Amino acid sequence: MANEGASRAARPPAEPAAAEGPGETSAAPARQASAKRAPAKKAPGKAAAKKAPGTAPAKKAPGTAPAKKAPAEKASVAAPAGKASGGKASGGKAGSAKAPAAPRTRTGLVRQARRINRELADVYPYAHPELDFENPFQLLVATVLSAQTTDLRVNQTTPALFAAYPTPEDLAAANPEEVEELIRPTGFFRAKTKSIMGLSAALRDEFDGEVPGRLEDLVKLPGVGRKTAFVVLGNAFGVPGITVDTHFGRLVRRWKWTEETDPDKVEAAVGALFPKSEWTMLSHRVIFHGRRICHSRKPACGACPIAPLCPSYGEGETDPEKARKLLKYEKGGMPGQRLKPPPDYPGKAAPPLGAAG
Numbered sequence: 329m330a331n332e333g334a335s336r337a338a339r340p341p342a343e344p345a346a347a348e349g350p351g352e353t354s355a356a357p358a359r360q361a362s363a364k365r366a367p368a369k370k371a372p373g374k375a376a377a378k379k380a381p382g383t384a385p386a387k388k389a390p391g392t393a394p395a396k397k398a399p400a401e402k403a404s405v406a407a408p409a410g411k412a413s414g415g416k417a418s419g420g421k422a423g424s425a426k427a428p429a430a431p432r433t434r435t436g437l438v439r440q441a442r443r444i445n446r447e448l449a450d451v452y453p454y455a456h457p458e459l460d461f462e463n464p465f466q467l468l469v470a471t472v473l474s475a476q477t478t479d480l481r482v483n484q485t486t487p488a489l490f491a492a493y494p495t496p497e498d499l500a501a502a503n504p505e506e507v508e509e510l511i512r513p514t515g516f517f518r519a520k521t522k523s524i525m526g527l528s529a530a531l532r533d534e535f536d537g538e539v540p541g542r543l544e545d546l547v548k549l550p551g552v553g554r555k556t557a558f559v560v561l562g563n564a565f566g567v568p569g570i571t572v573d574t575h576f577g578r579l580v581r582r583w584k585w586t587e588e589t590d591p592d593k594v595e596a597a598v599g600a601l602f603p604k605s606e607w608t609m610l611s612h613r614v615i616f617h618g619r620r621i622c623h624s625r626k627p628a629c630g631a632c633p634i635a636p637l638c639p640s641y642g643e644g645e646t647d648p649e650k651a652r653k654l655l656k657y658e659k660g661g662m663p664g665q666r667l668k669p670p671p672d673y674p675g676k677a678a679p680p681l682g683a684a685g
Contacts, residue, residue, distance in 0.1 A: 427641035430584035440637065441585055441601045447634045448613035454672045455612035457563045458619075458665040459483060464539035464564035465531070466490055468549075469499070469524050471556045477514045480665040484681035485513050487667070493528075496537050500528040513681065523551025541565040555591060562608035570595045571611040575618030582622065582640040620659045628654040 431437040448455075458479040461467035466486065474482045489510045493499035499507070507521045514520060527549040531537055539560065540546055546557035558569030570576075572591040580586055586597035602610055621628045627644030630651030635641045645651045657664050658675025667678050 427639050428637065430639040437585065438601050441583070441598075444583060444634055444637050445602065445606065445610055445613065447637065448617055449609070451633050452613050452616045454670065454674060455609065455616045456670050456673070457559065457612065458615075459559075460486065460666050460668050461564075464560060465496055467564050468527065468539055468546075468552070468556070468560050471559045472523050472527070472551045473511060473514045473520055475520070476516055478665065480678050481514055483665060483667050483678060485511055487680075496528040496531040498528075500525060500532050520551070526550030527552060539564070541567065543567075543569075554595070558608075558611075562611070568604045568607040569611070570599050570607045571615070572598075573615060574624075575615045575622075576611060578624060579614050579618050579622055582627075582638065582643070584639050620656050621654075623654065623656075626654055628652070631655060 431440045457467070459467060459470040459474060460483045461470055469489070470482050470486050473485065489507070492510065493502050493507075502525065504521050504525065507525060508517045511517045511520055511524075530549050531539060535545070541561065541564075543554070543557050543561060546552050546560060547554060555571055555573060558571050561567035562569045562571070572594045577589065577591065577594050580594060580598055581589075585601060586594055588594045588597055598610075599607060617634075621632050623644070627640075628651035629635055629638075629641050629644040630646045630648040631654070632638065632641075632651070645654060652660075654660075656662060658673070663676040663678045664673060665678055666673070667680060669675070669677055
């Protein structure tokens, strides 16, 4: 009974019993109690086993654990950034790259824009106008016909048109109904017939049957705006110009070069970022990229060679395998848009109208 009373008296101060230790009977239960509680204290780690002798291990536990976690968290964040800036997006894993911030200064914007242009020059060294033509007149007519349709459809239509009406004089004197039938595949064929016959008559009557090489003269022709004029000037006369079509406008806004939507304002904003000598080829490269990779609805971000530079990375498919299936024309192993592409074009020629392929 004396032992039972001693043990009962020893139980309330169970925690300090290890320190007091006056008798064997009271120390044994205390040690057992502390041994039973030990697993609950061991949860944070091995340091919990050393807590009983003193308080120093208790200070180590909160200090050492965060120190080890912090580098691990930084490493997990730094890895995707390295992939994004170290090379082409197609080499990384889906979702690993992050869109870089848009430039905050004018100098930064100029540098970013010119770097993208250099990258595009490496990707598309063969960039060119995707309309088939043999002279300025054919390019002018083909560009007018390309409104609201593809260059492929125009290229499949113009051979018969130019075979029947090879000069401005011939087309100006044509039967409108016959012209309409020839260009019907391009859509809006009645309005386009009026435009190409009207500009042909103007060339015959005002410019001796020759296409003028000045912007102010070209924009006076029926159906000819600044975009069409710059296509003709840049590719038929070697006069630098920026062609703002739907692809060009979409991409420069994604790259944060401008927020403008009006073509004339886009032309002015982008033109200020580059030397004038770059304007024509810049237009070809941007349009090539928009048609092949940076699509309107489903851009192939995971297969984009300039993804590390693009502030809009992630708007489209980022998985490399899925993104590669979205590529078009020569980038996707498909025929191009020209029936007669330049010699350095690496893809296949487009099929004639009505042909399979």
